[in-house]
Amino acid sequence: MKALRIWAAPMRISDALRRLEPPDVTPATVPTSVFAHRADSGSAAAAGDVLTKLTVVLLSSVNAVMWWVYTDSRFMGAVWALIAIVFAVWIKRDASRR
Numbered sequence: 274m275k276a277l278r279i280w281a282a283p284m285r286i287s288d289a290l291r292r293l294e295p296p297d298v299t300p301a302t303v304p305t306s307v308f309a310h311r312a313d314s315g316s317a318a319a320a321g322d323v324l325t326k327l328t329v330v331l332l333s334s335v336n337a338v339m340w341w342v343y344t345d346s347r348f349m350g351a352v353w354a355l356i357a358i359v360f361a362v363w364i365k366r367d368a369s370r371r
Contacts, residue, residue, distance in 0.1 A: 326364045333357035 334357045341350030 323364075326360070330357050330361050330364070333360060 333353050337350050337353035337357060340346050340353055
């Protein structure tokens with residue numbers, strides 16, 4: 274804005290730029306305790322979270338089998354199986370805390 278005035282730009286350009294700038298507005302403070310976490314709401318979002326977690330376990334298990342059978346890589350198959358097991362345990366612990 275000041276650069277336009279220094280270079281003697283026509284006022285209509287600087288007026289247009291002034292309208293594009295957002296006004297200085299302070300956001301209203303909202304207490305964070307009002308909002309619940311998405312998974313705690315018991316809605317469709319919570320069901321989506323559970324389905325996502327189960328899908329991760331299923332796909333990790335399928336990946337473990339694919340590594341084990343098709344590539345004969347027992348190590349990578351075991352790594353993916355371990356990922357699926359750890360994720361399933363995490364899901365169980367998370368469900369028992371609610």
